[in-house]
Amino acid sequence: MAESITSRLRHYAAASTTTTGPGAISRWHYVAALALGALNTLSFAPTPHGGWLEIGIIAVLYAWLMRTRGWASAALTGGAFGFGNLVTGVWWLYVSMHHYGEMPAPLAGAALVLFSLYLALYPAFSAGLWSLCAGRASQVVQDTREAGRYLPTWRGALAFASAWAIGEWLRGTVFTGFPWLASGYAQVEGPLAGFSAIVGVYGVGWLLALTCALIVQSVAAAFAIPRRRAAIAGPALVALATLGVGALLSHVAWTRPGNAPVTVRLLQGNVKQEMKFDEAGVRDALDLYERMITSHGADLIVTPETAIPMLPQQFPETFANTLRRFADNTGSSLLIGAFGASIGPDGRYTDETNSFFGVTPGSRQLYRYDKHHLVPFGEFVPLGFHWFVQLMNIPLGDLARGKPVQHPFFVRDQPVDVDICYEDIFGEEIARRLREAAVPAGILVNASNLAWFGDTIALDQHLQMARMRTLETGRPMLAATNTGTTAVIDAKGRVSAQLPAFTTGQIEARVQGMTGRTPYITLGNNLVLAVSFVLIAVGFVYRSGRVRSGHVRAEPQ
CATH class of the missing domain: 3.60.110.10 (Carbon-nitrogen hydrolase)
Incomplete structure (x- = not known):
């Protein structure tokens, strides 16, 4: 007897919402994420205008996270990226420990690796948190190997930005903090620098992650069948507008001269x-x-x-x-x-x-x-x-x-x-x-x-x-x-x-000297943290998928 439509729908719904584990993804996926993180070190000084390079790299990272099948594989992908970025970005700690601190080279090298692994826990946390909030694929696919993977959505983009900012803030706070190589720093000469006076370095990181996620969303919509103009244009326009506003804000003077030079x-x-x-x-x-x-x-x-x-x-x-x-x-x-x-x-x-x-x-x-x-x-x-x-x-x-x-x-x-x-x-x-x-x-x-x-x-x-x-x-x-x-x-x-x-x-x-307050002086990190935690909470509330009208779809994004 043929399988009922209801049974098939239940099968596809389970496939699209069940975590199949990191073992379903090739180990080369994580090697590539680690290499991408190492490449991201080039976004920071002394590379001039590295903020533009960073946009491309974080967009690729987000696309790479789309290939994962659950929070565990997403966390491993984020952790591999973070380790690659941090071990290559703070390798100079080895110089201080070995050359000047006179610590034996093997111990200094091991300390650097262990410290970088610890720091990588934060981007791993961000990626796992995003996975739990982002929502699953919104349609049934015939190839079950693709079942359970993520599709770029507005909710996913906002969850990525929020989880990214929270992870970076935690890394800069826990155990006295180590915010070195926070993603917003690369934007000092990038298109999002103008937002610094409003939301600070973690807020710039939030906007960076959002912009990159929306770029991926727009590109994915362009290759989707059927193609929908609104799905392509909407995220692309918001991403471009964010970059444009950032450039315009760089010309805003939030403070004024105070006292004599x-x-x-x-x-x-x-x-x-x-x-x-x-x-x-x-x-x-x-x-x-x-x-x-x-x-x-x-x-x-x-x-x-x-x-x-x-x-x-x-x-x-x-x-x-x-x-x-x-x-x-x-x-x-x-x-x-x-x-x-x-x-x-x-x-x-x-x-x-x-x-x-x-x-x-x-x-x-x-x-x-x-x-x-x-x-x-x-x-x-x-x-x-x-x-x-x-x-x-x-x-x-x-x-x-x-x-x-x-x-x-x-x-x-x-x-x-x-x-x-x-x-x-x-x-x-x-x-x-x-x-x-x-x-x-x-x-x-x-x-x-x-x-x-x-x-x-x-x-x-x-x-x-x-x-x-x-x-x-x-x-x-x-x-x-x-x-x-x-x-x-x-x-x-x-x-x-x-x-x-x-x-x-x-x-x-x-x-x-200057006088007056920027919005960041007044609000500190409170604005970006409040927005991030609210969006993450909303993501948890609306993360479940539903079966409607004969096909599987996620909650409205």
Whole structure:
């Protein structure tokens, strides 16, 4: 007896909604995803205008996810992509652990791989979450090998954007966070940069994922039979409109000039990392920076992070007096990287900090900023990992942290916000300081010592992230580094001056501070997170398929 229509419908419905598992997909599928992730590293600095390349790569990733048959295979695809991207994008951590931390090469390599595997859990989570919310194929296909695969839909595109943003935000938050290579950073020179001042780097990543998903949706509709013009044109127009609006927003001025411009000098000492903490190296640094600072005056003179690797109480008296006289005589304000500490009743130093000290002309009060967001394993040791840090030769590996919001440093009438190295990759924290400060800063200053990473892409990537901070806040940034890249970035994210890496020199510039709030300063990441969580919740509610009118279809997309 022939099988009933109802039975056949039930069979196809089950085939289209049942996860067949990752084993149904060739292992080469995951190898290709890993290679695609490695290719995505080229989207980031130092590649110029890499944001356009990133659009193509993320679109291919989304199309690749369409081939998966359930949340497990989707998660493995996202994880393979993430591992390929991150292990090739942060390989410079091996340099810091092995060459400068003196960790044995096999252990340093293993640590890099394990760390990249951990980071890959977040894109894996995003892809799996998308799979659970995206909905299944909306029609019965005769070839059961295709049953259960996804078709591009509006709901799927919105779920992809939301899951992508949530995953990147979690990676930048959990266990103090590591948002390096968040997808929005590649858009600093891409078509979506204009959205940075509204939604920040994670919001730009959301828009990137949405745009790429809609491109795939439009292309898939163009090859579908029958072809429907609306199905092709609708997503294509929204994707093009998003790119166009992003370009137009780049010309919007969210902030305005505040107070008079200031003259600045940014110093790059190019002190070798292996000599930085030696007694001879400290003496050389004192002589070098004394000469560079006192060569001539400026409204603001900035040294790199821990330019003088000792406590101010330990500064030689001649050095301290020379800087004080120079500041008073020339009207120069100085920001000097050093270590801070508390002094106990017994005269012992405790609670060492990575700090910046400011000298104001005509004042004997010393400004102090203590780094708040510390680097795991480099500046603080997570619970249970002291054994790991002991494998490396990194001085002061467990520091105290400063307050989340600290007072700005004033240069004449211009308030300046200071952060140290790793801190400027956390845009939400900088936005919070500008939002909560009694007097919001008009200029951002970041001081770094990237010598830990040698002559690698880490230097260019760090500068790219600093540029994102200027786009988010509408304020210029002064980046003073030990070995590179020392630069002046204007309020539009453009590098107006830059020193070559691994040279000794200085940048002299005239910088206009800005005032006012961008939408991102006001809202932080709240907007993109609220939208993402709502859309994911809606996706869960409407994920089930239905059988209607003799064929299988998903809920309306």
